[in-house]
Amino acid sequence: MRRVAVAFLFFAALVVLWDLAVRSGRWSIVLLPSPVTVAEYLWGAALDGSLWEAAWVTLKRLLIGYVAGVIIGLPLGLLTSTSQVLEDTVGSLALGLQTLPSVCWVPLALVWFGQSEGAMLFVVIMGTVWSVIIATDHGARTIPPIYARAARTMGSEGFHKWTRVILPASLPFLVSGMKQGWAFAWRSLMAAEIYVTILTGFGLGHLLHYGRELNAMEQVIGIMIVIVLIGLLADRLLFSPWERFLHHRWGTNVKET
Amino acid sequence: MTDTAPKLIVEGVSKRFATSRAAVQALDNVSLDIAGGEFVCLIGPSGCGKSTLLDIMAGLTLPDAGRVMADGKLVQGPGRQRLVMFQESALFPWLDAFGNVMFGLKLRPDLSSAERKKIAEHFLHLVGLEKFKHAHVHELSGGMKQRVALARALAPDPQVLLMDEPFAALDALTRDQLYDDIQRIWIESRKTIVFVTHNVREAVCLGDRVVLMSPSPGRISRIFDIPLPRPRDINSPDLAGYTSQVAAALKGTLRGSVSE
Ligand SMILES: Nc1ncnc2c1ncn2[C@@H]1O[C@H](COP(=O)(O)OP(=O)(O)OP(=O)(O)O)[C@@H](O)[C@H]1O
Numbered sequence A: 001m002r003r004v005a006v007a008f009l010f011f012a013a014l015v016v017l018w019d020l021a022v023r024s025g026r027w028s029i030v031l032l033p034s035p036v037t038v039a040e041y042l043w044g045a046a047l048d049g050s051l052w053e054a055a056w057v058t059l060k061r062l063l064i065g066y067v068a069g070v071i072i073g074l075p076l077g078l079l080t081s082t083s084q085v086l087e088d089t090v091g092s093l094a095l096g097l098q099t100l101p102s103v104c105w106v107p108l109a110l111v112w113f114g115q116s117e118g119a120m121l122f123v124v125i126m127g128t129v130w131s132v133i134i135a136t137d138h139g140a141r142t143i144p145p146i147y148a149r150a151a152r153t154m155g156s157e158g159f160h161k162w163t164r165v166i167l168p169a170s171l172p173f174l175v176s177g178m179k180q181g182w183a184f185a186w187r188s189l190m191a192a193e194i195y196v197t198i199l200t201g202f203g204l205g206h207l208l209h210y211g212r213e214l215n216a217m218e219q220v221i222g223i224m225i226v227i228v229l230i231g232l233l234a235d236r237l238l239f240s241p242w243e244r245f246l247h248h249r250w251g252t253n254v255k256e257t
Numbered sequence B: 001m002t003d004t005a006p007k008l009i010v011e012g013v014s015k016r017f018a019t020s021r022a023a024v025q026a027l028d029n030v031s032l033d034i035a036g037g038e039f040v041c042l043i044g045p046s047g048c049g050k051s052t053l054l055d056i057m058a059g060l061t062l063p064d065a066g067r068v069m070a071d072g073k074l075v076q077g078p079g080r081q082r083l084v085m086f087q088e089s090a091l092f093p094w095l096d097a098f099g100n101v102m103f104g105l106k107l108r109p110d111l112s113s114a115e116r117k118k119i120a121e122h123f124l125h126l127v128g129l130e131k132f133k134h135a136h137v138h139e140l141s142g143g144m145k146q147r148v149a150l151a152r153a154l155a156p157d158p159q160v161l162l163m164d165e166p167f168a169a170l171d172a173l174t175r176d177q178l179y180d181d182i183q184r185i186w187i188e189s190r191k192t193i194v195f196v197t198h199n200v201r202e203a204v205c206l207g208d209r210v211v212l213m214s215p216s217p218g219r220i221s222r223i224f225d226i227p228l229p230r231p232r233d234i235n236s237p238d239l240a241g242y243t244s245q246v247a248a249a250l251k252g253t254l255r256g257s258v259s260e
């Protein structure tokens, strides 16, 4: 309860500072709208539904692309961990492409898929899949060999070994890899939405983009706040439970990414 | 205290490890018969091939030459009849104590899930940890971890238990308690146990026979019979005579080789 109060006070103080900065009059209110204006915009956009619609469009793209990226990346990572040849080929490819900022996929996505949902999904998947491959590969390779030996003596082989021993044993790496994949996917999707107009749905990135076009800074800042909130919420809902599980079971604080 | 037919036969087993820098003859023509229900301790200086021999008996490592027979059948890989307990507990941190004991049981299709649960509970009770059924691995002390590991190894009802310095990392008090436990469990369950140790007193206290190995190349140098009555107390003066004999012979194996 105390932590909530402290956090609340901190953010309230930030808003007050922001408000004071606006009131000081040093910056034009066109460039720096007051918190009240931003809140009014968000309220209006929430009431007329445009905010929810955009958030839904964005989240749908993100979730579908992310899940697809994980479904592709997990088995590939497990495969690369088993064979030196796959590690040297697919593994190196993943390592190389992971260093590529995911916004760099946008031009290619446009050429290949046009201004379509496919392009968006492609960018999200490219943002996710390489991190997931690398984390899974690393996790499966670095599990203590004694786990595998103990499991073998008890008769665990093949599919059972992969699903009941190797995957859970590499869970600490998997969770941090999935988290990184999520962060990359989120960033790449925002970049793609700001960069590309897609007629099948306006996401949060589009609202941000049009805010700039219309010089409506309250919209730009409002949407930025929404994007931050969604990021925080996803962290709480998707990853915190796993991190708590790891913390309870492994007795470690899995804070590092 | 033993049945007649040998349970485990090690026949002329050799194993060589070659690394980029050197080659080690870890085992050279080692032969040993172990009777059903026997408690055999392997002792010897570090690097004499005790763990390698145990791994070969388990089927985790294959020998270069020679063979291991278990119940008259050639050992070609790990089998549920021979379970291993390692120096570190090797408990799975993603499972609780009960889940760890259930792991091997779940791989036995002949049991119903109710039977599995009952067996797991029985063995947790046997090692005195029924209260810690749902404890996470990292919440258990070193001694408790080894008890859970023991329960996990016993639960699938293997005929042979292979133990590689299972108590080496524990404090003396906990160890003394576990000597009592392991003897009690062994007497009740009539398992065949091969127990690797560095500790002469431990070997004499637990073993029907103490097998002394010598390094480079790894060989069996002497076998001592320990015909003392059971259960034995690690602090009993009866052990002293055998302990000094084995200790003297162990010192002999160190001469001319790298000591610990
Ligand atoms: N996987 C391996 N690769 C290379 N050399 C190995 C390997 N395993 C064991 N050896 C070597 O084989 C020899 C015997 O090793 P082993 O582990 O069986 O000894 P040990 O008697 O169990 O020693 P300790 O008492 O220290 O556990 C050692 O010289 C060791 O360096």
Ligand SMILES: [Mg+2]
Binding pocket: B050, B051, B052, B164
């Ligand atoms: Mg050893």
